[in-house]
Amino acid sequence: MTKARQERFRARRIKANARERSRMHGLNDALDNLRRVMPCYSKTQKLSKIETLRLARNYIWALSEVLESGQSPESHGFVEMLCKGLSQPTSNLVAGCLQLGSTPVLKLEDKCGGPGMGGIAGQAGHPLSFPSPGLPSPPYGSLEASHLLQMKGFKGPTYDNPSSNECSSGTPPYDGPLTPPLSISGNFTLKQEPSPHESDRNFTSHAGHHAHYLSSHHYSTSTTGSLVAGPQAHPLFQASRYELPLDVAFDSFTPPHLVTSQMGNFTSAQST
DNA sequence: TAGGCCATCTGGTCCT
DNA sequence: AGGACCAGATGGCCTA
Numbered sequence A: 001m002t003k004a005r006q007e008r009f010r011a012r013r014i015k016a017n018a019r020e021r022s023r024m025h026g027l028n029d030a031l032d033n034l035r036r037v038m039p040c041y042s043k044t045q046k047l048s049k050i051e052t053l054r055l056a057r058n059y060i061w062a063l064s065e066v067l068e069s070g071q072s073p074e075s076h077g078f079v080e081m082l083c084k085g086l087s088q089p090t091s092n093l094v095a096g097c098l099q100l101g102s103t104p105v106l107k108l109e110d111k112c113g114g115p116g117m118g119g120i121a122g123q124a125g126h127p128l129s130f131p132s133p134g135l136p137s138p139p140y141g142s143l144e145a146s147h148l149l150q151m152k153g154f155k156g157p158t159y160d161n162p163s164s165n166e167c168s169s170g171t172p173p174y175d176g177p178l179t180p181p182l183s184i185s186g187n188f189t190l191k192q193e194p195s196p197h198e199s200d201r202n203f204t205s206h207a208g209h210h211a212h213y214l215s216s217h218h219y220s221t222s223t224t225g226s227l228v229a230g231p232q233a234h235p236l237f238q239a240s241r242y243e244l245p246l247d248v249a250f251d252s253f254t255p256p257h258l259v260t261s262q263m264g265n266f267t268s269a270q271s272t
Numbered sequence B: 001t002a003g004g005c006c007a008t009c010t011g012g013t014c015c016t
Numbered sequence C: 001a002g003g004a005c006c007a008g009a010t011g012g013c014c015t016a
Helices: A003-036 A050-070 A076-083 A090-098 A145-153 A207-211
Strands: A188-193 A218-224 A226-229 A241-244 A259-261 A265-269
Touching: A003 A050, A050 A076, A050 A090, A218 A265
Parallel strands: none
Antiparallel strands: A188 A218, A226 A241, A259 A265
């Protein structure tokens, strides 16, 4: 290999590395956006990637159950679905968040870890909390009121999910319904504003970069079009249309939540 | 100190 | 040829 060829190869490798970094940043940005719409988003306690994906899966599953079977989002079945397969710290986070702003009506049985494992029911006065001496004290995070509390008016029959008898601390094979009944196709544009601290992207090896990660990225969105229920959508969503607000600041972004006054009649609600 | 999590680099593969 | 995607390797940071 001649020296010139070596240099070409090196230059190509450097370019490829830069592209790969950029690609991973995009992936991480998408994960951050996902974190923000999770029911326990916290700037101080960031969910790991794997836990974010697990919680997202559970969240979709739980919400689909709310729509399908009328399960109350305040029921313990809902919380159990949310924490299924999550680690104990993440389960604590979810439980702590759900506790905020809502009447502690839940009396969970010891399904997501019993005494000694951080069971929900184990902590007096905190029906949703997992006692865990190893965890930092609350507040674990904040529950965006729009995430779940919008559904407070929707009281379906209490639902006991027969398949949610466990909430293991490991990574069990997922045996719940995998596909939520909702399929929405949309037309969006997302604009990412360059951070004034763009150099913060190079936070590798910077102590505490996790804490600065979210605050150093600023987003804004401009949405066009509307959400339209796709052909594979749940029957309840067929022929539904959700108009999206324009220029929603991503820092205060919450998804267009579906609010129901009665089954089959959905409108969108945007909260900031 | 071990383990978890992460960002980055790297080479391989596939596609245009 | 070059870009996108992927997975393995590596090293840093943090926490129990």
